[in-house]
Structure formats: C-alpha cells, structure tokens
Amino acid sequence: MPFQPGHISTEAERSAFRALAEAVWDRHGTAVGRMLTRMPALRGQEQEAARADLIALHLYLTTSEGALRHDELARALRSGDRSLLPYGACLASGLRRLPSYRGVAFRGAGAESIADGPAPGDLLRDPAPVCALPLAPGAPRPRGAQYVISSVTGRRVRQLTDQRSAGAARDEVVFPPGTLLRVLDVREEGGAPLILLREVPLTTPHAQPEPGAAELDPADRAALDRIDEVLRGHSVAPGPSDWPELCDGPLGQSANRPVSD
Structure with missing residues (x-):
C-alpha cells in the first residue's frame, strides 16, 4: 500500500x-x-x-x-x-489541508453485484483516492448500484474547486489513498446492490487492518444506524443516477488479507 x-x-x-x-x-x-x-x-x-x-x-x-x-x-x-x-x-x-466531512456519502458501484461483491465484515482498502457525493438536505438519494459510506475524515473539496477558473464548484468528498472501509451490510434495492460501509480511522500511522468478522462491533452498529436514518429520510431519485466520473466504479481491493506497504 x-x-x-x-x-x-x-x-x-x-x-x-x-x-x-x-x-x-x-x-x-x-x-x-x-x-x-x-x-x-x-x-x-x-x-x-x-x-x-x-x-x-x-x-x-x-x-x-x-x-x-x-x-x-x-x-x-x-x-x-x-x-x-x-x-x-x-x-x-x-x-489533509481541507475540511473533514462527518456524514454519509454515496458512490456509484459500477458493475458491482451482490453475488461477487463484498460481504458484511469485509475490509476494503483502495490504494487510490476514493470519491463520493454528499447528500444535500432534502435532496433525493441516488438510484442504482452504489456504496453508501459513513465518513469521519473524508475531505470536502468545494473550498478548492470554488474558483473562477474551475467553473461550477464541485461538492465532493474525497477519501485519501489507503483509507480503510468496513462492509456493514449488503442489500438489494430496486434490483441493484446497496453496499453500506464505515470508514475505519487508523489508530497508528502504519497500522495494518485485522481480518474482518461478520459480527458488527458497537462502532459499526452506530454507523449503520446513522446510514439507515439517512436512507429512510431521503426518497430515491426517480430516474437513473448520473454519477460524476470520479464518483463511480468499484473500490480497489480487499484488505482482509495482509497488505504490503
């Protein structure tokens, strides 16, 4: 990594x-x-x-x-x-120079399916940055295959893109390379997978993830409750979701096995 x-x-x-x-x-x-x-x-x-x-x-x-x-x-x-x-x-x-985002963010899962995708308890860690979309108050949530991520230290980039030379400001959440994500649940909604994730902050700079277990711990359950509250509080958009290119596609790799630096 x-x-x-x-x-x-x-x-x-x-x-x-x-x-x-x-x-x-x-x-x-x-x-x-x-x-x-x-x-x-x-x-x-x-x-x-x-x-x-x-x-x-x-x-x-x-x-x-x-x-x-x-x-x-x-x-x-x-x-x-x-x-x-x-x-x-x-x-x-x-x-690390931008404001952190505590809340729920959404990312298109591309061709991810429940059959061959991650399972509850799995750990995912992408060597690349991971981008997702925050949800505006009252806005409908996206439709289709997606990751729903409970963010703690993802960074909101609007401050950087709100510049005349960049056109319209972008309101995206970017997780740094190497961010650890734990799968809380995998559901089906409208025939598409809904993969619920929690960002797991690393306690030490070079900490390695422990293999996942399907049983959720208290932090997992609290994050799952927050996600469920957001999902219940927002209707699903009526049409197909037009994901920004940066905010669409499957995450990089499983972290359930040892990861080399």
Whole structure:
C-alpha cells in the first residue's frame, strides 16, 4: 500500500511531482493561489509545500485528459506502477489541508453485484483516492448500484474547486489513498446492490487492518444506524443516477488479507 491516510509529502516528492506536472503547473497554480490567499497563516516554505500539495489535488479533480488524469493515477497506484507516486503523495498530503466531512456519502458501484461483491465484515482498502457525493438536505438519494459510506475524515473539496477558473464548484468528498472501509451490510434495492460501509480511522500511522468478522462491533452498529436514518429520510431519485466520473466504479481491493506497504 503506497500511502496511509495523513501522509505528509516530502520535499523530494514535491519536486518530483512538479517535474511530472510542469506543463500544467502554472494553470493549476493560479486556481490554488486564490485559495492560499485565504490561508494567511501559511508562510514561506510551508506555503510552497501547501501549494504543491493542493496543485496535485486540483489537477486530480479537474483534469480530463493526459497522463495525469484521475484514472491514470488510480491505475498506477493499484498496479504498483511507481511512476506517479510523487503525484499520489502530494494529493494525499493536500487532502489533509481541507475540511473533514462527518456524514454519509454515496458512490456509484459500477458493475458491482451482490453475488461477487463484498460481504458484511469485509475490509476494503483502495490504494487510490476514493470519491463520493454528499447528500444535500432534502435532496433525493441516488438510484442504482452504489456504496453508501459513513465518513469521519473524508475531505470536502468545494473550498478548492470554488474558483473562477474551475467553473461550477464541485461538492465532493474525497477519501485519501489507503483509507480503510468496513462492509456493514449488503442489500438489494430496486434490483441493484446497496453496499453500506464505515470508514475505519487508523489508530497508528502504519497500522495494518485485522481480518474482518461478520459480527458488527458497537462502532459499526452506530454507523449503520446513522446510514439507515439517512436512507429512510431521503426518497430515491426517480430516474437513473448520473454519477460524476470520479464518483463511480468499484473500490480497489480487499484488505482482509495482509497488505504490503
């Protein structure tokens, strides 16, 4: 697993990422610079570190073509390709600079099915970032195959994308690479799987997940209660859900077996 949540980029990682992103650095740096003007506590070297980290995150959220697209980063991190590790390192570091989101978020599950998907008690840990959508008060919830995630430290990115150069602000929740998710329940709704997950914060920087057990612990049950309350409180959208590309697709890999760093 290349990164753990809370990763702090090194000077070497930031320099290597700048070399990778040199052609688009100034364009993304302009948008990030506007955000940094609202963070006056950052000065000198710390501000330059924050700039590189947030450029990586802004690039990830807004780039739709080229070798630094979000799907290319996910492919590299999941396959063990080290060529984009500096990009992933800065992105992970940038996320810790944004506000955390405590609540329920939704992600399209693509072709995931109950038959071959995860089971209650399983642990999932994706080497890539995981994006999901928060639910606005009173809004209908999505229809179709999806993950429903109880978030504790996922990061809300609206603050970074609410810039003139980025068009309409994006209100997404991004979980850092290496986030651990526990399957609480797998249901069927309207003929599609509904996979309920709880974010499990790591207690130590290099903690390894313990194998999952189907029996839920008190934290699991509390998270499941919160999810059920949200599901009951929002009707299902009448038509097919149009998931943003970043917020759709199956999660990377099971963490029930030992994971190597």
